[in-house]
Amino acid sequence: IVLTQSPGTLSLSPGEGATLSCRASQSVSTSRLAWYQQKPGQAPRLLIYDASSRATGIPDRFSGSGSGTDFTLTISRLEPEDFAVYYCQQYGSSPVTFGPGTKVDIK
């Protein structure tokens, strides 16, 4: 399954909301889709799994939604530490695959 993320880059200011899209080339089984955050020099960190469940310790300003082929990560109010690259991953079928990422940078 090929994942496409849009936009490639999102330039926003702290306090603004962000909406990131992940589209799959075929339906993702039982919404088995995850979102990760990656900061420079760090490993990806799990934010959302099963399309809409927050991972342990993830603030509630992060939310996920979607099903089938269209998924969304929403950050309600950007904090300074949220500027990073975000990846989606599908694990509904093998091999698992990742999207190319959306960079959220400071406007």
Add this chain to the structure above:
Amino acid sequence: EVQLVESGGGLVQPGGSLRLSCAASGFTFSSYWMSWVRQTPGKGLEWVANIKEDGSEKYYVDSVKGRFTISRDNVDNSLYLQMNSLRAEDAAVYYCAKYGVAGRPPYCFDPWGQGTLVTVSS
């Protein structure tokens, strides 16, 4: 706290070999499938291999089959990736990753190690 610490990366010539290690702590290592995932600026994130809890099943991405071998030591809580016949396109940051839940994958990864850089160049 779950921790995964990779080591073993470095510079290797095309055709050479390298063995990556991942030291795991903070969870019952023998109860989880484990995986290696790599990242390059060009190809992004790519799952490389995974191994069953007891090491009896191993799976690889097509591009590394026959060249890479994943293994584990449940006494030392360690995961390994033996990489032979390395190619320029294998250059990447390699991450050791634990699946988010016990049981048969596929699943998401949580957490990831800090990564180890493999450079393939003459």
